[in-house]
Amino acid sequence: MTETAKNDSSDLAQIKVAARKAASAARKTAKQAAGDKASESVADAFVRSLKPASGAIVSGFLPIGSEIDVLPLLEAARGVGCKICLPCVVTPAQPLVFRLWSPGDSLVTEAFGTKAPADSAPAVAPDILIVPMLAFDRAGYRLGYGGGFYDRSLEALRRTKSVTAVGVAFAGQEVDIVPRGVYDQPLDWIVTEAGAFRPAGEE
Template sequence: MTDVKRAERTRALARRAAAFANHGASAGARLAVHGLDFLAPAPGSIISGFSAIRDEIDPLALLTRLAGEGHRLALPVMQGKGLPLIFRAWAPGDEMGKVQWGIAEPLPDKPALDPDIVLVPLLAFDANGYRLGYGGGFYDRSLEGLRAKKPVVAVGIAYDELRIDAVPHLDYDERLDWVLTPSGPMRCTGT
């Protein structure tokens, strides 16, 4: 399965690079237009976004909208290889630290939060809610831990072009509940 995932990851990186070249920064703005109204999040919900790297869709405009709607925001922080992420409070304009792979993270003085909704970056997704990430398992471990504490909705953030028929997966791969693309939200059928 590792070789199958690795091969699909290579194809997905090429598809994502092409989608980024085609859509550029407009993709993030289109996510913000949709917002998370399809989830009807409770007032003050804790929503974790992410700091985009390389050719990922930048969710900053969406996160800014969500902050304006009164939601509490968080961003993931890496604790180390093989460990789940922690989610620290964040607001647009906060000072950030740079870590591995150039990812911006909230500073250590920000409190840890348990999000109600987790926005998840990805390389590929399917209608059943399986996603292909970078292979570190950070989001799978994190979602498993959060979901053991309370109901958590996982929303993949992706270009429409990253949808494939079937993502190779293993038993420990956590499913997405929804995927939000520039063309709109899609409820995953496997959840």
């Protein structure tokens, strides 16, 4: 059982398991429907809508499976003067650590099979956190993979600084309502190939 599942009621945990299965299949379809230019459209929408400041630290991720490729977004952020970092898993129950990274820098394989900067790369606290997801809703909640890494990390970051959480996905990943519990952290922005929007209730 994942850490998130432990924090959810048994009923909610089961609902999320079923939702993840459906969302994973839907994301594959959404990726095909979005076309080859989706990542470039997301990059344009991100820079145009969020207007990241020069010097801001933007955390991205390296896509796996059918996740949208955010490397064009990270390149666009670098183009306006942002610094880039990537998340690193410390232990399953701890928040992520974020380390500076530039395209071409060496990466190491983590325990979960994901790639991350080496421990020698400087650790930083991102100003903008790009978050992967299986599904999202208009209220700004995301369906993750069940490990709770991003929820724990966002909670920890928000206790110490102002951070903007940006969910990035294909437009076809939108659902009416994402099942959520008390530990699920909301997003500040959602960006897809169709554009960017702030969730209902955000100013």
